[in-house]
Amino acid sequence: MREAIHIEKPWFSASLKEWIFTTDHKKIGIMYGITSLVFFIVGGIMALGMRVELFNPGTQHVSPDTYNYFLTVHGALMLLWWAIGIWGAFANFLIPLMIGARDVAFPRLNALGYWTFFAASVIALITLIPGNQIMHMWTGYPPYSANPNSGLTALFVFIWHLTGAASIMGAINFLTTVVRMRAPGIGFFNMNLFLHGVSSMNLIQLLGIPSIAGAVTMLFLDTYVGTNFFNPAKGGDPILYQNLFWFYSHPAVYVMVLPAFGVISEIVSTFARKPIFGYKSMVVAIWAIALVGFMVWTHHMFVSGIPDWVKILMSYTTVLIGVPTGIKIFNWVGTLYRGAVVYKTPMLYALGAILMFLIGGLTGIPLGLPAFDIAVHDSYFVVGHFHYVLGMAVTLAAFGGFFYWWPKVTGRMYSEALGKLSFWTIIVGSNVLYFPQLIVGLSGMPRRYYDYPVIGEWITLHQIQTVGAFVLAFGILLGIIALIKGTLSGEKAPANPWMSNSLEWRLPSPPPPHNFDEPPKVEKDYCPHGYCKF
Amino acid sequence: MARLTALLLGLITAALAEEVSAKDMPAALWDTLNEIWLALSVVIYLIVAVPSLIFMIKYRYKRGEREMGDQEHEGHWGLEALWTIVPLIVVIYLATHGFAIFKEMRTPPKDALEIKVTAFMWGWEFEYPNGKKVYAFFKQDKDAVKGYRAQEFEKPLLPVGRPIKVNLTSKDVIHAFYLRPAKVVQDAVPGRNTYLWFQVNEAGEYWVFCREYCGTWHSRMFAKIKFVPETEFNNWLGGKTALKKTDEGGAL
Numbered sequence: 001m002r003e004a005i006h007i008e009k010p011w012f013s014a015s016l017k018e019w020i021f022t023t024d025h026k027k028i029g030i031m032y033g034i035t036s037l038v039f040f041i042v043g044g045i046m047a048l049g050m051r052v053e054l055f056n057p058g059t060q061h062v063s064p065d066t067y068n069y070f071l072t073v074h075g076a077l078m079l080l081w082w083a084i085g086i087w088g089a090f091a092n093f094l095i096p097l098m099i100g101a102r103d104v105a106f107p108r109l110n111a112l113g114y115w116t117f118f119a120a121s122v123i124a125l126i127t128l129i130p131g132n133q134i135m136h137m138w139t140g141y142p143p144y145s146a147n148p149n150s151g152l153t154a155l156f157v158f159i160w161h162l163t164g165a166a167s168i169m170g171a172i173n174f175l176t177t178v179v180r181m182r183a184p185g186i187g188f189f190n191m192n193l194f195l196h197g198v199s200s201m202n203l204i205q206l207l208g209i210p211s212i213a214g215a216v217t218m219l220f221l222d223t224y225v226g227t228n229f230f231n232p233a234k235g236g237d238p239i240l241y242q243n244l245f246w247f248y249s250h251p252a253v254y255v256m257v258l259p260a261f262g263v264i265s266e267i268v269s270t271f272a273r274k275p276i277f278g279y280k281s282m283v284v285a286i287w288a289i290a291l292v293g294f295m296v297w298t299h300h301m302f303v304s305g306i307p308d309w310v311k312i313l314m315s316y317t318t319v320l321i322g323v324p325t326g327i328k329i330f331n332w333v334g335t336l337y338r339g340a341v342v343y344k345t346p347m348l349y350a351l352g353a354i355l356m357f358l359i360g361g362l363t364g365i366p367l368g369l370p371a372f373d374i375a376v377h378d379s380y381f382v383v384g385h386f387h388y389v390l391g392m393a394v395t396l397a398a399f400g401g402f403f404y405w406w407p408k409v410t411g412r413m414y415s416e417a418l419g420k421l422s423f424w425t426i427i428v429g430s431n432v433l434y435f436p437q438l439i440v441g442l443s444g445m446p447r448r449y450y451d452y453p454v455i456g457e458w459i460t461l462h463q464i465q466t467v468g469a470f471v472l473a474f475g476i477l478l479g480i481i482a483l484i485k486g487t488l489s490g491e492k493a494p495a496n497p498w499m500s501n502s503l504e505w506r507l508p509s510p511p512p513p514h515n516f517d518e519p520p521k522v523e524k525d526y527c528p529h530g531y532c533k534f
Numbered sequence: 535m536a537r538l539t540a541l542l543l544g545l546i547t548a549a550l551a552e553e554v555s556a557k558d559m560p561a562a563l564w565d566t567l568n569e570i571w572l573a574l575s576v577v578i579y580l581i582v583a584v585p586s587l588i589f590m591i592k593y594r595y596k597r598g599e600r601e602m603g604d605q606e607h608e609g610h611w612g613l614e615a616l617w618t619i620v621p622l623i624v625v626i627y628l629a630t631h632g633f634a635i636f637k638e639m640r641t642p643p644k645d646a647l648e649i650k651v652t653a654f655m656w657g658w659e660f661e662y663p664n665g666k667k668v669y670a671f672f673k674q675d676k677d678a679v680k681g682y683r684a685q686e687f688e689k690p691l692l693p694v695g696r697p698i699k700v701n702l703t704s705k706d707v708i709h710a711f712y713l714r715p716a717k718v719v720q721d722a723v724p725g726r727n728t729y730l731w732f733q734v735n736e737a738g739e740y741w742v743f744c745r746e747y748c749g750t751w752h753s754r755m756f757a758k759i760k761f762v763p764e765t766e767f768n769n770w771l772g773g774k775t776a777l778k779k780t781d782e783g784g785a786l
């Protein structure tokens with residue numbers, strides 16, 4: 001462990017070579033962040049393309065194959081690179097700072113993890129080259145995905161293998177770091193909720209990824225070697241793929257959302273200038289969600305032809321997740337009570353994320369009831385639901401996190417006015433985009449449609465969405481400008497601009513290459529959430 | 535406990551059965567559930583959002599007056615227990631009520647008319663008990679109006695006011711059958727037989743859409759079903775078998 005840590009310059013003065021060969025968690029974190037953000041933008045541009053096509057029924061600008069390719073890549077990029085990948089950035093940068101460590105437990109493995117993720121990114125870019133498209137959606141259900149018309153399934157399989165391997169490396173590393181390398185005085189019940197968020201995330205990754213890796217490997221063999229795991233004509237079973245796929249991919253939604261909960265908790269308590277309300281129940285809730293999350297996967301298969309009793313069983317477990325999730329929301333509201341709420345950009349993003357996540361949650365509960373899902377399964381209602389959760393709650397939390405830790409990462413303050421403007425633009429644009437998805441879905445509009453019949457109400461609802469999409473894109477652009485402008489010409493950031501009590505804010509901004517020259521000492525009743533006592 | 539649940543379920547189903555017998559099934563059951571969910575959601579949203587907004591305004595930072603929050607309020611076991619137990623009851627109620635409704639949705643009445651629907655890329659084959667078949671094919675056209683137009687012989691007929699059970703399967707990849715006013719979806723899986731049932735009480739033409747992604751023209755995999763009075767349906771069924779595959783569509 002020790003010898004991998006050598007003297008490096010702070011990130012802003014490092015040469016290209018130092019970036020490429022670095023094992024410094026802060027640099028690797030920044031590289032994860034840039035990669036995720038770039039792919040978020042690519043996925044967003046593809047979504048704008050889809051929205052333009054859907055502005056009117058009929059064929060306008062792109063062919064169905066192009067549209068289906070956009071949709072496949074939009075889904076894959078937004079999930080694997082953005083909603084999961086971005087937490088690799090936060091986890092890398094923040095875990096050692098929050099626990100008082102000099103680096104992560106396995107710095108070289110960490111670098112290998114990033115470059116594996118990078119290799120997956122290259123494959124994703126290869127699909128842009130004509131002839132290499134994949135068009136079977138990010139879920140890649142066989143038998144269609146084993147059909148040559150669906151595109152280059154091999155690339156799909158490799159993307160899963162590589163991002164999966166990167167995630168497993170990250171998971172081993174982060175879990176070991178959090179378990180073994182905490183400074184004296186930082187225990188499981190007084191560490192940052194963000195740390196609980198990423199730890200539970202990584203445990204899910206570790207337990208779940210083998211299942212999806214197996215599924216896509218079998219798909220690869222079916223497609224190219226002629227095995228018949230999923231081929232019904234030769235006695236295989238396509239539903240088996242769905243079980244293996246969702247056994248990971250449902251818990252994967254908690255991989256995306258649990259760290260977001262962590263970030264929201266950090267921001268809300270800091271800007272309410274108050275310890276988080278019900279810390280213990282927050283911790284229990286996080287781990288309960290991670291655990292029960294593994295017992296709900298068939299809610300994605302309520303109409304697949306599985307036995308009815310399985311549906312009922314997993315209907316109960318699914319809605320049960322609403323309880324710990326509710327606990328978190330109520331505790332955030334409780335944190336505001338008798339606080340001193342400061343409205344800086346990160347706080348706006350965090351509060352927005354909570355109120356939007358609530359819509360995502362309330363539309364998720366009925367999807368857990370087979371009797372309700374039977375009408376809206378694979379409709380735009382589902383699209384609206386997961387955009388409220390991912391496109392809003394997770395994305396707002398990630399941007400809130402950017403603004404919140406930006407001074408720590410770059411040593412500069414972002415532009416507050418632009419930051420606030422970006423928040424309001426995003427929140428308006430997102431709702432104009434995503435709310436009509438719920439309505440058009442309840443009215444029966446199927447999901448993954450390149451074209452739709454002339455049904456007056458549907459046309460209106462699609463046109464509103466497209467307008468919202470452009471407003472949202474403009475808001476994201478403003479947010480990114482606010483951050484970049486801060487880095488280039490912002491005021492110098494103090495060590496602790498928000499008066500937070502958490503350990504990372506006791507270091508200079510940006511932190512020195514080794515973080516802590518001496519093992520940090522925290523006070524006896526250290527509580528990372530709340531107003532700085534110094 | 536088991537007896538209690540059975541009793542509860544019985545009561546709920548009885549109450550529902552009486553109320554909806556004259557309506558479209560199982561769409562009416564879904565409508566009930568939808569109303570319950572919507573009402574609950576609005577209430578829950580307000581329960582969270584209103585106090586949030588009040589706290590956000592009331593407890594905002596004021597220089598010299600309110601510069602830091604109350605450091606004592608780290609939690610409250612009573613409140614936390616409250617917002618664990620009440621949501622628990624709500625979700626268990628929803629799942630149980632949903633269970634009761636779902637059982638009905640999955641149990642076709644004995645007198646249901648059974649038809650067989652086979653999905654393929656990209657169209658539907660409707661087969662009636664007497665062997666009559668109707669095909670609905672995808673049409674390629676830049677124009678949505680034409681692309682979604684069905685000719686008379688492509689429209690399968692079904693009787694109004696009678697429960698219909700659809701036995702589903704697929705010839706190639708996974709598709710899903712969705713009849714818009716019936717509000718039910720079921721996947722058509724190759725190598726498997728699945729089913730759904732519904733009853734539509736108002737005559738008219740209704741959309742069928744494919745609801746599981748199945749390739750390039752998934753979005754044009756539709757059919758138009760014509761719901762007609764039972765006598766008209768019987769005349770049509772006894773008439774010439776429409777065993778006519780069109781070359782419009784599929785071949786394109």
Ligand code: HEM
Pocket residue numbers: 044047048050051071072074075076078079082083137138139383386387390391392394395433446447448449469472473
């Ligand atoms: C610029 C903002 C965005 C726009 C305009 C947009 C639009 C869309 C559209 C039109 C679809 C296709 C719906 C369908 O036909 O099924 C879609 C699907 C999807 N979106 Fe987005 N979206 C945006 C942002 C996001 C974000 C931020 C995420 C996640 C973090 C996300 C995740 C997804 C996923 C997972 C799908 C499903 C893909 C599939 O069906 O295979 N989207 N989006």
Ligand SMILES: [Cu+2]
Pocket residue numbers: 249250253297299300
């Ligand atoms: Cu799920």
Ligand SMILES: [Cu+2]
Pocket residue numbers: 708709710744745746747748749752753755
């Ligand atoms: Cu389809």
